[in-house]
Amino acid sequence: MARTNVREKLIAAGLDVFHTQGFHGTSVQDITSAAGVPKGSFYNHFDGKEALAVATIHLYLSESxxxxxxxxxxxxxxxxxxxxxxxxxxxxxxxxxxxxxxxxxxxxxxxxxxxxxxxxxxxxxxxxxxxxxxxxxxxxxxxxxxxxxxxxxxxxxxxxxxxxxxxxxxxxxxxxxxxxxxxxxxxxxxx
Incomplete structure (x- = not known):
């Protein structure tokens, strides 16, 4: 089975946490904790929460x-x-x-x-x-x-x-x- 890469983990976790807590109620720490990745890895893949929000919309549509x-x-x-x-x-x-x-x-x-x-x-x-x-x-x-x-x-x-x-x-x-x-x-x- 292929390993989920960090970016994919962050997007999946972001979708779940944003969906539950909202954009403003979610911190980068919440997302990285849910993804099980170090907080610093977030910024290797996204400029900020807005960029992750865009990616989560795409994931939401693909899983809908x-x-x-x-x-x-x-x-x-x-x-x-x-x-x-x-x-x-x-x-x-x-x-x-x-x-x-x-x-x-x-x-x-x-x-x-x-x-x-x-x-x-x-x-x-x-x-x-x-x-x-x-x-x-x-x-x-x-x-x-x-x-x-x-x-x-x-x-x-x-x-x-x-x-x-x-x-x-x-x-x-x-x-x-x-x-x-x-x-x-x-x-x-x-x-």
Whole structure:
């Protein structure tokens, strides 16, 4: 088995610690301790926490069910979209409402103060929205969604609604906002 290099350990630990403690609540010492590497090794791989935050966004996307569930053309498009959000909702519930979407967390916490993080988040949200728009376009092709629906606008609305529902679920420590998201998105808009 290949040994995980120090950079990979730092990114994985950074993702976990940032996700749990937030950007400002996390120190370099927290990250290196979680990674099991000496503190000095952090600066051999990253200029600072912002650079690590950018790397953690990339790791988050690569480990997310976003691509897999949305790209799997075996199922009906709207069923795949529903399953995608079901998995994301379950992750939040399993964490007892403490680990929302790290992209949303970073957007709320540091996007105003870090251009590299903001630019990475913009690209990440755009990529996710485009995947959802592609699934919605598939739904149009099979007649499951009105042909006059602007799939790009709808995908943006869905992502924005999801991120708002996550933020509220974390604040209230319950799933009511998630239930509302599912009821309106899949029970009204995509019915």
């Amino acid at each position: 069910p976003v691509q897999v569930l949305l790209d799997d053309s075996a199922g009906a498009p709207l069923d795949r979209l529903r399953e995608h959000f079901d998995v994301l909702a379950q992750r939040l519930v399993d964490s007892e409402f403490t680990r929302g979407c790290i992209m949303g967390n970073f957007a709320n916490e540091i996007a105003d103060h870090s251009e590299p993080v903001r630019a990475t988040l913009t690209a990440a949200f755009d990529a996710w929205t485009n995947l959802i728009a592609a699934v919605l376009a598939e739904a149009q092709e099979v007649g499951a969604l009105s042909a006059d629906t602007n799939t790009s606008d709808l995908a943006n609305f869905i992502v924005n609604s999801w991120e708002g529902a996550l933020t509220r679920a974390r604040a209230t420590k319950n799933a009511q906002s998630l239930r509302s998201f599912f009821d309106i998105t899949f029970g009204v808009m995509l019915r």
